[in-house]
Amino acid sequence: MSTASEPAGSYARTLRVGTLERVRVFASGDLGPLPVIVGLVGVWIFFQSKNAHFLTARNLSNLTLQMAVTAILAMAVVVVMVAGEIDLSLGSVTGVTSALLGVLLTNDHWSTAAALAATFGLGIGIGLLQGLVTVVVGVPSFLVTLGGFLAWAGLQLAVIGPAGNLQVTNSTIVAIGNNYLAPWTAWTLAAAVVAAVAVVEVLRVRDRQHYGAPPRVWRVAMKVGLLAVALAALVAFLDRNFGVPYVLVLFLAVGAILGWIMRRTFFGRYIYAVGGNAEAARRAGIPVGAIRVATLAISGLLAGLAGVVSTSMLYATSANVGGSILLLEAIAAAVIGGTSLFGGRGRIYMALLGTLVIASVQNGLGLLGQSASTEDIATGAILVLAVSLDSLNRRRRAAAGV
Amino acid sequence: MVTPPTVTGSSPQQTRKNDPPFLELRGVHKRYGGVTALRGVDFDVWAGEVVALVGDNGAGKSTLIKTISGAVHADEGEFFVDGKRVTLGSPHASAALGIATVYQDLALCENLDVISNLFLGKEVGGGPLPGVLRRLGESAMQARARETLDRISINVPSLDRPVAGLSGGQRQAIAVGRALLWGPKLVLLDEPTAALGVQQTAQVLELVRRLAESGQAVVLISHSLPDVFAVADRICVIRLGANAGTFLRSDATVEKVVAAMTGGLTIEAA
Numbered sequence: 001m002s003t004a005s006e007p008a009g010s011y012a013r014t015l016r017v018g019t020l021e022r023v024r025v026f027a028s029g030d031l032g033p034l035p036v037i038v039g040l041v042g043v044w045i046f047f048q049s050k051n052a053h054f055l056t057a058r059n060l061s062n063l064t065l066q067m068a069v070t071a072i073l074a075m076a077v078v079v080v081m082v083a084g085e086i087d088l089s090l091g092s093v094t095g096v097t098s099a100l101l102g103v104l105l106t107n108d109h110w111s112t113a114a115a116l117a118a119t120f121g122l123g124i125g126i127g128l129l130q131g132l133v134t135v136v137v138g139v140p141s142f143l144v145t146l147g148g149f150l151a152w153a154g155l156q157l158a159v160i161g162p163a164g165n166l167q168v169t170n171s172t173i174v175a176i177g178n179n180y181l182a183p184w185t186a187w188t189l190a191a192a193v194v195a196a197v198a199v200v201e202v203l204r205v206r207d208r209q210h211y212g213a214p215p216r217v218w219r220v221a222m223k224v225g226l227l228a229v230a231l232a233a234l235v236a237f238l239d240r241n242f243g244v245p246y247v248l249v250l251f252l253a254v255g256a257i258l259g260w261i262m263r264r265t266f267f268g269r270y271i272y273a274v275g276g277n278a279e280a281a282r283r284a285g286i287p288v289g290a291i292r293v294a295t296l297a298i299s300g301l302l303a304g305l306a307g308v309v310s311t312s313m314l315y316a317t318s319a320n321v322g323g324s325i326l327l328l329e330a331i332a333a334a335v336i337g338g339t340s341l342f343g344g345r346g347r348i349y350m351a352l353l354g355t356l357v358i359a360s361v362q363n364g365l366g367l368l369g370q371s372a373s374t375e376d377i378a379t380g381a382i383l384v385l386a387v388s389l390d391s392l393n394r395r396r397r398a399a400a401g402v
Numbered sequence: 403m404v405t406p407p408t409v410t411g412s413s414p415q416q417t418r419k420n421d422p423p424f425l426e427l428r429g430v431h432k433r434y435g436g437v438t439a440l441r442g443v444d445f446d447v448w449a450g451e452v453v454a455l456v457g458d459n460g461a462g463k464s465t466l467i468k469t470i471s472g473a474v475h476a477d478e479g480e481f482f483v484d485g486k487r488v489t490l491g492s493p494h495a496s497a498a499l500g501i502a503t504v505y506q507d508l509a510l511c512e513n514l515d516v517i518s519n520l521f522l523g524k525e526v527g528g529g530p531l532p533g534v535l536r537r538l539g540e541s542a543m544q545a546r547a548r549e550t551l552d553r554i555s556i557n558v559p560s561l562d563r564p565v566a567g568l569s570g571g572q573r574q575a576i577a578v579g580r581a582l583l584w585g586p587k588l589v590l591l592d593e594p595t596a597a598l599g600v601q602q603t604a605q606v607l608e609l610v611r612r613l614a615e616s617g618q619a620v621v622l623i624s625h626s627l628p629d630v631f632a633v634a635d636r637i638c639v640i641r642l643g644a645n646a647g648t649f650l651r652s653d654a655t656v657e658k659v660v661a662a663m664t665g666g667l668t669i670e671a672a
Contacts, residue, residue, distance in 0.1 A: 204541075211545035266525050267534035269514075273522055276511035283493075283509050284523025344513035 035389060036337060036353045039382075043357060047364030054364055057240035064238075065177070065313065067359035068247040069094070069306045073330035074337070074351040075251075075258050076302035081334060082262070083295040084275035084343025085141040089130065089148030090303045090330060095322025096152045097123050097307030099159040102166040102317030105173065112172045120304045126152065127300020131293030141296065149327070157319055165318035168311055176250065177312030180243035183235075189249070190231040198224045247309055251352075254305070259348040271295060275343030325376075332379065333358050336386040357382065422485030424449045424587055424619045425470065425501070430479030432465050432643075439465040440476070441643045449587065452610060452620040454634035456627070458663055462643040463623050467590055470621070471503040472496035502581035506592040508573055512566040516558055517547045519565050520580045550583050551575075554612050571602030575609060588619040595629050607633045627656055639663055 047054040073090050080087045097119045104115040130148050134141040160166060168174065181189065201220045209215045238244045262268035273281040274291045282288045310321045337354030339346030361382060362375045423446035432440040440462050447453045457463045468474035472493040481490050483499050490496055496503075510519050521543050529537035547561055556575040558568060565573060574594055581589050591610065595603040603626075610633050614620050624630050630637055637654050639646040639662040647662040 207539070208541045211541040213541050213544055261535070264537055265531075265534065266527060266536050266538060269518060269525060269538060270534065272514055273511045273518070276513035277509070279507075280509035280511050280522065283505070286523050344511070 031393065033338075033350055033353060035393075036350065036357065036386075039386070040353065040357050040360065043360050043364065047360070047367065051364070051367045054367055057237050059363065059367070061238055061241040061245060063356075063359055063363050064245055064248040066363055067355050068177070068251050068313070069310050070326065070329050070333055070359065071251045071352055071355040072254060072302050072306045072309065073326065074333035074355045075255060075348050076299040076306075077330050077334035078337075078339050078346045078348055078351045079258065079262070079271065079302075080141075080295050080299045081339050081341065082275045082344060082346045083271045083292055084278065085134065085292055085295060086145065086341075087127075087130070087296060087299040087303075088142065088145040088327060089126070089152055090299065090306075091322040091324055091327030092149050092152035092156065093123055093126050093300055093303035093322070094306040094310060094326060095156040095319075096126075096159060097304040098311045098317040098321040099156045099166075099307075101173070101308060101311050102168050103159055103161075105168055105170045106166050112170055115170075116173075116308065119308060120301060123300040123302075123304020123307070124297050125300070127297035127303075128293065130300070131296035134296065135289040135292050141292075145296075149324070153323070156322070160317060160319055165316055167316045169315070173308065173312050174315055175312070176246055177309055178315075179246050180238075181246065181249065183239050183243060186235045186239065186244040189244075190235050194224065194228045194231060197227055247313075250309070254302070255348050255352055262348055267291075267294070272344055275345075277344075329358055329379065330355075332383040336383060338390060354386075357386075421448070422482065423447055424484060426482040426485075427466075427470070428480040428482075430466065430469060431477045432462075432469060432474060433477055439643050440469070440479075443479075443640065443643070443645055445638060445645075447588065447619045447621055449619045450614055450617050451635040452614045452622060452633055454622045454624060454630040454637045455640065456624065456630055456637060456659065456663060457640035457646070461640045461663070463640055464592070465643075466640065467503070467592060467621070467623060470496065470501060470588075471590055472501075473503075497584075497586075500585070500587035501590065502584065502586035502588070503590045504574075504577045504581050504592065504594065506594075506596060508577040510565050510573060510577060513564055515564055516561045516568075516576055517543050519576055520547045520550070520583055522580070524584070546583070547579075551579050554579070554582060554609060554616065556609065569602060570598050571605045574598065574602070574606050578606075578609060578613070582613070582618075586618065588621065589613055591620065591622045593623055593625065595624065595626060603629065627659060630659075631656070641665060 044055065053059055073094065076087065076090055100122055101115055101119045104110040104118055105112070110118070126148065130141070130144050133139055133144045157164075201224055205215045205217060205220055235244055238248075262271065270281065270286045270291050273284070273286055274288050278288050281291075307322070311317050314321070333354035334346065334351045335341070335354070336357055337347065337350030337352070339351065358379055361378050365375045365378060425445075425447050427443065427445040430440050430443045430445070431438070443462070443466055445455075445466065455463050455466065465474060469476045469479075469490065472490050472495050475491045481488050488495075488499060490499075493503075511522065514522070517540075525538055526542050526546070527536045527539040531537070544561060551558065551561075556579050558572050558576065565576060568576065578589070578591070578594070594606050594610070598606060607629060610620055610622060614635070622630070622634065631651065631654070634651055637649045637651060637659055639648070639659060641663060646665075647658075649658060649662075
């Protein structure tokens, strides 16, 4: 039987096998985002039962602000780790870019645009440098970025100067981390996003029809409908407080772009291929070295963005911006979201869910009046628990041959 | 140097004697520093036939295959494709001439699904953005993957599942499918059954036969003489970097082939 002569029958067969397969795969343990979502719901129920303020618009609005910097860095971790590399300098680059932004705006009175360009330039430049040393010299990225972790933290102190902190009053920069969308803007934006996703999905349906694949109209309708409901609920809920924070829009937009790049473009496919089997990718003609450099450069760019957001939220830059705890939380968030330390596996949206888990635990423990020490212990325990579950699940799947 | 046994009728089908072979190698030499890997090897393969390349470890089989796939540049020797002289010196040049290689380690990305592996490095797509930001044409790739796999009856449970979940035989089939996607005229298979069990070996050998029947020239390296006898039309023996005999399968016996591999009558001494 060939697809050319009997496309409908062939696809009907595939679809049937596909559904059975999916049930089997599901039963044998490829659970996707489900464990993280279940864990998240559990965390929320726990804290809500302990403190009725947890699931209020005000607190969830705060939660989105608290998770912003970690979320941006966790996405950087996914991009780099999927390619089979690691970037330990993320926290320090966040710090040094924040310091540069503060100095350029406050001491040197640069224009906002020029200062932002220089800040992002520094982030990308550091990423490129670390990428090139990794690829051209052949030093593992773990060591290159470990060196970067120390060196850029030192540079951060040097840039800020002896005072150790610097106020930033630039209204544009401050707005990023502290302003909210007006309700009508938020609703318009949400509608525009739903419309854009609908258009893209309809184009994909037509593409599938063109090639005789099942168009999956119902699944697409469900997807767009769910997105519309979720966005409407989010906007309505946040409007009960001050509205939708700019930073939420910012990191969700970054997530959407990165997610699209990773899943839908040649570049994204190459990143997964390099992390999965670098030798196979090389033989297939994929420029493995360039891909590695690019992922580390993207990581540097995102660390620069995290630096800008940190500066904005603090109305200042200081020697405490960035650093090792932030780096480790970002890695933990990505790993809780299923990113593999060995490359080739990880999803952007899952890193956002992982960040939400960590931020929820920290926020909830804060509401309960627990100290920072408890927060750290809980975060560490959740990380090990999540990775252990994933590891056990994987072993079960290997045994089941899936 | 022992004179190779004379070959009678180099093609299994008499009609082919009128056509030039798809690929012909004459007097190929390759030296690695002081070591001579190939000393004047001749080799040819016609469309629609399976030629097995056999020889002891270090005989030069892999080097010969690599000169054809373009991974190694021969020091001396002439290459002809469809009777026309060509230069082989890079994987790209070989691929452009319709020569596809399936490596022994398969070179699959276990984390990617079947379609992604089939199109690895040769993705199809477009969209408004340039370069590597082009959008993957998922439906187009899926349709073409299905067509290619159906054509040679390769069955895999699902095209959108990671290769990690497939059996050894299915992976071999995917690696062959990848070679076939671009309509090659010659497929080089390096030890395709080395890591497989009995049943999977049989499936892969069937697949090799189907390739030849659909008009591809197939060159197979194998250590397993039972596999070679099961599938090859001709058996080409290499010994110490030189031709040590070519046999039609119908004329060949295991004893003759082993004798050629090990140096004629000195089997015990070798």
